[in-house]
Amino acid sequence: MSENSFKSASVAIIGRPNVGKSTLLNTILHHNVSIVSRRPQTTRHQIAGIYNQPNIQIVFFDTPGFQYKFKSKLNNIMNRAIKNTVPTVDVVLLVIEALKWDIRDLKELERVKKNTNVFLIINKIDQVKDKTVFFPFVENIKTQYAFSEILLLSGIKKKSGEALIQILKKYLSKGQPQYNQQSITDRSFDFIAAELVREQLFVHLGDEIPYTSAVLIEGIDESPKIITIKVMILVDKASHKGIVIGKKGLTLKKIISDARVGIQKRVSKKVFLQVWVKEQPSWADSTTNLRLMGF
Numbered sequence: 423m424s425e426n427s428f429k430s431a432s433v434a435i436i437g438r439p440n441v442g443k444s445t446l447l448n449t450i451l452h453h454n455v456s457i458v459s460r461r462p463q464t465t466r467h468q469i470a471g472i473y474n475q476p477n478i479q480i481v482f483f484d485t486p487g488f489q490y491k492f493k494s495k496l497n498n499i500m501n502r503a504i505k506n507t508v509p510t511v512d513v514v515l516l517v518i519e520a521l522k523w524d525i526r527d528l529k530e531l532e533r534v535k536k537n538t539n540v541f542l543i544i545n546k547i548d549q550v551k552d553k554t555v556f557f558p559f560v561e562n563i564k565t566q567y568a569f570s571e572i573l574l575l576s577g578i579k580k581k582s583g584e585a586l587i588q589i590l591k592k593y594l595s596k597g598q599p600q601y602n603q604q605s606i607t608d609r610s611f612d613f614i615a616a617e618l619v620r621e622q623l624f625v626h627l628g629d630e631i632p633y634t635s636a637v638l639i640e641g642i643d644e645s646p647k648i649i650t651i652k653v654m655i656l657v658d659k660a661s662h663k664g665i666v667i668g669k670k671g672l673t674l675k676k677i678i679s680d681a682r683v684g685i686q687k688r689v690s691k692k693v694f695l696q697v698w699v700k701e702q703p704s705w706a707d708s709t710t711n712l713r714l715m716g717f
């Protein structure tokens with residue numbers, strides 16, 4: 423393959439919380455690089471997911487959903503991630519849920535550079551039985567913004583991911599790979615391990631705790647056959663510590679064992695998690711903690 427034939431693009435995936443941005447990225451890559459939950463505001467970091475083919479590299483940036491409600495340092499950093507990414511990419515995918523167009527989303531496109539292509543992804547179309555309703559819906563949106571493409575998708579379906587890649591291929595330009603062509607993400611093993619633990623907080627805990635807690639990797643010890651990961655779960659109230667641990671430690675046990683399954687898929691050695699839960703009020707406003715978490 424001559425170097426000249428290599429093509430690439432960078433693509434930001436943006437949209438309100440819970441519209442399915444991370445799911446779409448995972449479907450495209452056939453790997454879970456970004457955690458998903460049924461609740462809004464799951465993604466906290468910008469995460470690059472890298473699609474590689476012999477002469478193609480498309481770098482997708484999954485972003486936290488736009489949110490205006492909470493004002494901690496963490497939330498400001500999350501909003502900044504979207505604002506900083508949008509002006510630097512070749513293509514922006516604005517994801518919305520089927521039939522939930524909100525003209526306020528166009529505000530997020532104000533920072534798009536002139537030559538950036540913006541696709542509107544109307545996602546979760548599997549949830550709408552009568553597909554004829556999409557025709558007037560799309561016609562109305564067309565009058566409001568000059569999207570390069572308007573696509574109807576279901577991000578949980580493999581064929582939607584493949585269709586999106588086929589269309590994106592029309593928007594690639596000549597260029598060199600930005601990342602190693604064997605990588606599927608820019609994030610380290612530590613980061614992914616912490617995220618997989620955090621994903622289980624969404625699964626096993628009630629409404630508030632996943633939003634007011636965080637996960638830090640304190641260290642990783644490797645022996646020839648075992649990887650021991652030391653994990654700290656930070657909560658911001660003493661009462662939350664007891665809830666995370668649960669009666670007879672059962673909730674924490676489930677969190678650990680389910681997170682371990684996800685982490686185990688990424689390594690060939692046996693994974694062992696040592697987990698502590700610590701109360702640390704206002705960790706979301708501590709610059710030191712946020713740095714340790716990769717912000």
Ligand SMILES: Nc1nc2c(ncn2[C@@H]2O[C@H](COP(=O)(O)OP(=O)(O)OP(=O)(O)O)[C@@H](O)[C@H]2O)c(=O)[nH]1
Pocket residue numbers: 437438439440441442443444445446457458459460461462463464465466485486487488545546547548549575576577578579
């Ligand atoms: N029915 C259906 N559900 C979907 C689809 N895509 C995503 N979901 C579900 O929607 C929920 C949210 O998905 P995420 O991928 O975490 O959404 P997100 O936009 O990344 O959310 P934030 O990170 O919170 O901004 C999860 O329960 C997904 O399983 C889809 O195409 N169809």
Ligand SMILES: [Mg+2]
Pocket residue numbers: 443444445456457458464465484485486487
């Ligand atoms: Mg997400």
